[in-house]
Amino acid sequence: MDRVRIGLAGCGSVSQRGLLPHLAQDDIQAWCELAAVMDPEPGRAEASAEKFGAAHHFTNYADMLASDIDAVVIASPIGLHHEQAMQAIEHGKHLHLNKTMTTTKTEADEVIAAAANAGVTVVASPGRGHRAGTRRIKEILEAGDIGRVYFAEIGTAGSGHEHEGFRRGDDILSNVSPAWYYRKPGGGPMYDMAVYALHTITGILGPVRRVTGMSGIGLKERTFKDQILPVDMDDNTHLLLDFGDSVFCILFGTNSQGGPRGFSSPYISGSEGAVAYEGGELVTWGRNVEGGRRAERPRGAMPFVVGEHSDIQESHVYSDIMHMVDCVLNDKRPAVSAEHARHVIEIIELGYRAAETGQTQDMETDFALRALDAPDVDSR
Numbered sequence: 001m002d003r004v005r006i007g008l009a010g011c012g013s014v015s016q017r018g019l020l021p022h023l024a025q026d027d028i029q030a031w032c033e034l035a036a037v038m039d040p041e042p043g044r045a046e047a048s049a050e051k052f053g054a055a056h057h058f059t060n061y062a063d064m065l066a067s068d069i070d071a072v073v074i075a076s077p078i079g080l081h082h083e084q085a086m087q088a089i090e091h092g093k094h095l096h097l098n099k100t101m102t103t104t105k106t107e108a109d110e111v112i113a114a115a116a117n118a119g120v121t122v123v124a125s126p127g128r129g130h131r132a133g134t135r136r137i138k139e140i141l142e143a144g145d146i147g148r149v150y151f152a153e154i155g156t157a158g159s160g161h162e163h164e165g166f167r168r169g170d171d172i173l174s175n176v177s178p179a180w181y182y183r184k185p186g187g188g189p190m191y192d193m194a195v196y197a198l199h200t201i202t203g204i205l206g207p208v209r210r211v212t213g214m215s216g217i218g219l220k221e222r223t224f225k226d227q228i229l230p231v232d233m234d235d236n237t238h239l240l241l242d243f244g245d246s247v248f249c250i251l252f253g254t255n256s257q258g259g260p261r262g263f264s265s266p267y268i269s270g271s272e273g274a275v276a277y278e279g280g281e282l283v284t285w286g287r288n289v290e291g292g293r294r295a296e297r298p299r300g301a302m303p304f305v306v307g308e309h310s311d312i313q314e315s316h317v318y319s320d321i322m323h324m325v326d327c328v329l330n331d332k333r334p335a336v337s338a339e340h341a342r343h344v345i346e347i348i349e350l351g352y353r354a355a356e357t358g359q360t361q362d363m364e365t366d367f368a369l370r371a372l373d374a375p376d377v378d379s380r
């Protein structure tokens, strides 16, 4: 295969603001082509194809799968991801899945097994375990700068998708209701937001062994333009994660306001010091640090995020899509892996179960973070 012909399913917020503008850029045309877009909302795929130069547009997912594409980017509501992934694999298509890949571990097992049988590549966002800040914190821990790790705190207070500026328009491309974010299955800030925090902290501390937690709903309804959006999915979840050997993490995923506290920003405390972000800088305090305090800005662009891409939104998702393209073209095993995604999905699923039953849950899955090989965009 010379170039990967991509079909994108779901032309809503993330696609309009980020994925389509990225995939339409000239510098990646040697790698891939935006061949088709699909959205069931009448006119949305057609308008997207026209705006971003896709040759084909569909309102029906099966029709797009039957067309001449090599890979699917799934950017639809999360509750649809499992079914759409399984269908894509049946058609022999490679896959990039937005977070979260599925909503349950069983569904994730099915995707992983089916993809292995079909010999197709699956990259499952978010690749947070590979970001410069995550890698740097891991180095700080490995260097012993904060001593023996005791606990971490991390989470996301995501506010709510009805507040996204993008959705204020009245045209077919921006008048996109966020109703599904508040419904089962797949709604709620754990699947959409805290998933970033979970990939980050497991990227640093490794797999989780046990999960317990509490969870509920803050606002029972939300408002989008003149519509009332019913909320039947928890939007206020707090988990305690056990990494084994007396290493714990307090994790939250809520639709309250974040304020000055960073989004998915870890605080890790050890026997000799602590590490956390402060005003955009990564700060390490402790007895093992010269002068007691060191501040730095972790450097390292995400793969493929160069030139224009640095100014287009959602560059982290674009970087994951290009990782899928690179894996397909160069026969690489994904580092932004379905196995890591499954581990995080199991934490979320068991967190809800722990909250419902009052019982701490034992994790079954594991993952190993493979190094992310980053080619130069000009290397093709």
Ligand SMILES: NC(=O)c1ccc[n+]([C@@H]2O[C@H](COP(=O)([O-])OP(=O)(O)OC[C@H]3O[C@@H](n4cnc5c(N)ncnc54)[C@H](O)[C@@H]3O)[C@@H](O)[C@H]2O)c1
Residues within 6 Å of the ligand: 009, 010, 011, 012, 013, 014, 015, 038, 039, 040, 041, 044, 061, 074, 075, 076, 077, 078, 080, 098, 099, 100, 161, 176, 177, 178, 191, 192, 314, 317
């Ligand atoms: N909004 C964000 O900030 C953001 C950022 C990164 C990733 N994501 C992820 O991207 C995905 C989409 O989120 P969003 O915010 O763009 O959602 P959205 O609600 O803005 O858009 C979803 C789109 O999917 C379409 N759709 C509905 N049923 C479909 C189907 N059967 N097949 C294909 N498309 C269908 C809708 O018509 C809509 O256009 C989710 O997995 C989300 O977690 C969102």
